[in-house]
Amino acid sequence: MKGSDIMAEKAYKYRIYPNKQQEELIQKTFGCCRFVYNYYLNKRKEYYEKDKATFTYNMCSKDLTQLKKELIWLKEPDKDSLQKSLKDLDIAYQKFFKEHSGYPKFKSKKDRHKSYRTSCTNNNIRFENKHIKLPKLGLVKVRDKQIPQGRILNATISQESNGQYYCSLCCTDVEFVQYEKTSQNIGIDLGIVDFAILSNGAKIENPRFYEKSERKLAKLQRELSRKTIGSNRWNKARIKVAKLQKHISNQRNDFLHKLTTNIVKNFDVICIEDLDVKSMRETDSSLRNKRVGDVSWSEFRRMLTYKSQWYGKKLSVIDRYYPSSQVCHCCGHKDGKKDENVRNWICPECHSELDRDVNAAINILNEGLRILNI
Numbered sequence: 001m002k003g004s005d006i007m008a009e010k011a012y013k014y015r016i017y018p019n020k021q022q023e024e025l026i027q028k029t030f031g032c033c034r035f036v037y038n039y040y041l042n043k044r045k046e047y048y049e050k051d052k053a054t055f056t057y058n059m060c061s062k063d064l065t066q067l068k069k070e071l072i073w074l075k076e077p078d079k080d081s082l083q084k085s086l087k088d089l090d091i092a093y094q095k096f097f098k099e100h101s102g103y104p105k106f107k108s109k110k111d112r113h114k115s116y117r118t119s120c121t122n123n124n125i126r127f128e129n130k131h132i133k134l135p136k137l138g139l140v141k142v143r144d145k146q147i148p149q150g151r152i153l154n155a156t157i158s159q160e161s162n163g164q165y166y167c168s169l170c171c172t173d174v175e176f177v178q179y180e181k182t183s184q185n186i187g188i189d190l191g192i193v194d195f196a197i198l199s200n201g202a203k204i205e206n207p208r209f210y211e212k213s214e215r216k217l218a219k220l221q222r223e224l225s226r227k228t229i230g231s232n233r234w235n236k237a238r239i240k241v242a243k244l245q246k247h248i249s250n251q252r253n254d255f256l257h258k259l260t261t262n263i264v265k266n267f268d269v270i271c272i273e274d275l276d277v278k279s280m281r282e283t284d285s286s287l288r289n290k291r292v293g294d295v296s297w298s299e300f301r302r303m304l305t306y307k308s309q310w311y312g313k314k315l316s317v318i319d320r321y322y323p324s325s326q327v328c329h330c331c332g333h334k335d336g337k338k339d340e341n342v343r344n345w346i347c348p349e350c351h352s353e354l355d356r357d358v359n360a361a362i363n364i365l366n367e368g369l370r371i372l373n374i
Ligand SMILES: [Zn+2]
Pocket: 328, 329, 330, 331, 332, 333, 347, 348, 349, 350, 351, 352
């Protein structure tokens, strides 16, 4: 390992192909985890209503040991997954108390996304010749050849709404070889027509395939809505929808991965706006137009964040209220609110002809470098 390389966490997600027995046990484990979660949520609720006191995580944990003696079937699945379920419940409570988020909810059997987590102790989770060894399940088949690096911390086994099974291995001490420095910096403006506009003038188109799939998805969803809920035909249509949704998200992920890797490879400092999708819904329409409802932008930012960390680059996030599109990047003249439809404008002060989006990206770059004192 070179001195400048970085050690960090990374998750490796694999599609897994459990056999009949393994599938049965996975389903049982989903069920037991949900049961434990709901059972102790109820217990904590009752305990609080009766005694105005908290039934803590440790109390839950002790109680679970007793409960397993009564309910033998709880002994069948991986025992760590049940502990993790208690931990998740505790985290939900902590969030409720600290962040005043909603009160923890009961988990429903109808929930289409099912998962459980289990930690790696004494090498009980490992990658072995086209299989992943998992507690209680044994060797589960994978097709992916990518071998996880570093040390495995835990595994999350999940089933998506299209029926497919996945295993995500969270690893630590993964070594990342740094990208070479390029001495080039970049500002990125989120586009309305284009996906993004770079301060060097490059415009990244919104991927067309995504729109195409969206039309097809709308059609499938209409078909689904005409079927009787719970019927065989309904179920078939539901799986079709889920498969296409998965396909769209795969396409989007590929596009975002290629784009973000490219940016992190080519630029040392990457400057972006802090666009919080939730607050965008409430603020002014110029921000709202920036493709709200599309998760791409937040995922784009998330990828830029961890990739710049992994590969030794810098991400500078500027305040979302910085008026990047209203200031002339040449002279700094502020020209008030710009109509979103005006693509080009001429600065009344220095008479520069400005492309609305590229000007914004340049301002984002300058502001991003300024706050880093570069
Ligand atoms: Zn100007």
